[in-house]
Amino acid sequence: MYKNILIIKMSAIGDVIHALPVAHALKQNWPDCRITWVVERAAYDLLTNNPDIDEIILLDKTKFKSLSGIINHAPEFSRLLKSRRFDLALDLQGLAKSAAVAYLSGAPNRLGYCNMRELSQLVSKPVCGAHKDGHVVERYLDVVRALGCSVDEVVFPIHITSEEQGQAEAIARQAGLDIAQRYVVLAPGTNWPTKCWPTAHFAKLADLLYDVGIIPVIIGGPGDRRLADEIVAGAVIPPVDLTGRTTLKELAFITKRASAFVGGDTGPMHLAVAVGTPVVALFGPTDPRRNGPYGEGHKVLTAPVDCVGCWKRKCGEKGRCMETIDVEKVHKIVTGVIIK
The missing domain is CATH 3.40.50.2000 (Glycogen Phosphorylase B;)
Structure with a gap:
């Protein structure tokens, strides 16, 4: 010991x-x-x-x-x-x-x-x-x-204080979201450009979610501002935008209360897993067997291209594989996760 x-x-x-x-x-x-x-x-x-x-x-x-x-x-x-x-x-x-x-x-x-x-x-x-x-x-x-230790249960201990919860609720209200409503968190940003699902796809998904009474909520850090702006501009009804407005713990609470999470291979996706929110993960250049949402109850969509899992930060002549992940298919899976 x-x-x-x-x-x-x-x-x-x-x-x-x-x-x-x-x-x-x-x-x-x-x-x-x-x-x-x-x-x-x-x-x-x-x-x-x-x-x-x-x-x-x-x-x-x-x-x-x-x-x-x-x-x-x-x-x-x-x-x-x-x-x-x-x-x-x-x-x-x-x-x-x-x-x-x-x-x-x-x-x-x-x-x-x-x-x-x-x-x-x-x-x-x-x-x-x-x-x-x-x-x-x-x-x-x-x-x-x-080391000789047993691992009987895989636990992601993230402790959110009551103060952090209250602040997260206040930030959500200011942005037009009541967290008692049914909403889905959308995370457009990643640390590699090749891992990003196009903002036009996110905008279309946001409209489809609104059509079935589900509120789309964009999250991300200050560096994701351009992506969020493009989604808001491209959607018929602007999603709730919390980009750059929360701390990690406040984001954890808002994500925990969400009905589902949609995003690529990025930190907020793994945060959603940690707080127990169902994830619909979108993968192209990286391998979901290594980096995908851990555990049961999550869905993974991989780009339907031969070069999937290439681990390239920059794409070559074949184009961006993430563009090939269909919006309608993502929407169907998201609503299925929520309604089941």
């Missing part, structure tokens, strides 16, 4: 969500262990008020972007980590930056998951378990299993 454990999963939002079951499983097996999590600012809110996490250490990556920044700040950060006296570090990022954190932690035991990159496997020992070719959630949990 390890008593003082460091989890390193710093970004992105979806990746941090995927790793949440690791903290829960460790606490279920070793209730007296202390868990510290190193995370960057973008995903920090996901970890707050989490009963499975004893301490959150924020890594300000802006301090480490240059050689002088590393020289100036790495010693102080290392002293902070070593003062916690970790006996185990779990590098669930598997990149050079997370390997540096694992090394600086001073933990005598360091493990990572299968498919580590950027030489991070030289710092932490990769664990390739029974799910090494499966969903990334299970790949992370294989690390827990390798």
Whole structure:
């Protein structure tokens, strides 16, 4: 049994969500262990008020972007980590930056998951378990299993306070949404252009949802403003637009109360899974077997093209595969998920 454990999963939002079951499983097996999590600012809110996490250490990556920044700040950060006296570090990022954190932690035991990159496997020992070719959630949990722990239930612990709930309801009301109504969350943004379903498709879907009495609600970060504007402009009746107006926890609450979620391979999609909302996921360049919505009750539509699952951030001569996912088919599946 390890008593003082460091989890390193710093970004992105979806990746941090995927790793949440690791903290829960460790606490279920070793209730007296202390868990510290190193995370960057973008995903920090996901970890707050989490009963499975004893301490959150924020890594300000802006301090480490240059050689002088590393020289100036790495010693102080290392002293902070070593003062916690970790006996185990779990590098669930598997990149050079997370390997540096694992090394600086001073933990005598360091493990990572299968498919580590950027030489991070030289710092932490990769664990390739029974799910090494499966969903990334299970790949992370294989690390827990390798420690001798059982995983009886996969839990995504996200704790939303009453204050966060109240603020989310107020933001929704200001935008014209009563969360007691039946609504579907639409997430047009992704971190790769090739993973985006066209905004014209989202606009048409929004109109179809309105036709059957379901309110479409656009969500996303400030960087998704252009996409949201295009959807609003393209729809006959403008959807409710919450783009850039919520924190992660407020978004989690609004998504939790939704009847369904529609979007691509993106953090908000995995957030919907974590809070128990049925997902209709749209996939093209990435593999839903690895990155799709985890668990039962979700639907996945993949682009009907030969090059699906190419893992390309930029598309070649064949055009954007996401355009080939039919709006009417998405609408039929969404309404089926809601009505069943």
